[in-house]
Amino acid sequence: MIGLDRFIFHIDLNAFYAVAEQIRNPELKDLPVAIAGRRGKGIITTATYEARAYGVKSAMSTTEALRLCPNLTFVEVDHPYYSKLSKKFVNFLKTYTDQVEQVSIDECYLDLTDVVKNYQRPLDLAYEIQTKLYETLELSCSIGISVNKFLAKMASDMQKPMGITLIRKEEVINKIYPIPINEMHGIGKITAPILMEHNIKVIGDLLNKDKYLLIKQILGKNTDKTLEKIQGIGNYEISLDESLKSIGHSSTFLEDVTDYSIITQKFYSLAQMVSNRLKAHKVVSSTLTVTIRTGDFTTVTRSVTFDYDLQDTDEIYEEVLLIFDRENVEDPIRLLGISFSKLKDYSESIYQYRLEI
DNA sequence: TCTGGGGTCCTAGGACCC
């Protein structure tokens, strides 16, 4: 296989949460609908294309969205439902190949190099996937096809909704290099302005050899891999590791809070939610992180690694309070969070050992 | 219009060990 180019597909569900709501409530079809955490306060998670026509976008505050589109219908997020639907989506894709890497709830990379051979053109395969996905699950998607994951992702972004875009390696110079640097996947609102300041304005500018050392300073240790992947080199490996790296929950209060009993109540319910998910995934962890965000949006994280593992609500709650109390927070609190990282399988737990002490 | 909630990966300094 080495030296031969792959056919990597990036499959991206269009307006997934909003479409999911339209599936179970057909009255919402063709309407401007926005999925939001809470009415009144909070931000838009996803909006239908009808709502987007009014300028409603993800991450926009609900008040702003309502100003742009007064007849916008709000639906509250229902994560468990979307997760179930997402699993069906991934299982559908797995009927084509086991080389499926799920990168988020609504996106997957597939290596379809071998499957493409059974079709006249790669676009025929993409069209079949798109059509069958819509027929079986009512989900519309955009598909990007290229020689690696980065280029496939950039391709799927080019035509939405229900687009299919193929970028051959020799087309990279014309189709990828002229794209503004702030539209590059992996370059966000912090790094893009820094690059622009140095006159690196489009993706192709990253390959300017005279600026290599400068770019390396800005992009850090992955610079070389980044420069390769924009040229279509490497970055084709499909990761089959589906294990979670961390599990956490956080919650913003309706109003900033100083009352200790409200704080402990929130911590207890967060501990319950996190504990349930640890158990559902049959994992434990000894690395606990507590997040505290105050009214001025200052966010502090405190993490502790114990020499024993945690999974039960009451134990988590106890440790969380110890960490919180040490901080002596005086300002009103906006958000609290609990998270576990470095998860390990329950069978590897040293929890039993702790009980024997 | 003040800014959700779920994640992943990287950086940088310090502790500790050999």
Place this chain on the structure above:
DNA sequence: TCTGGGGTCCTAGGACCC
């Protein structure tokens, strides 16, 4: 008398993504 060097783990914060 100035105080090696490498590896690993821990903690805190940050950038980015959907």
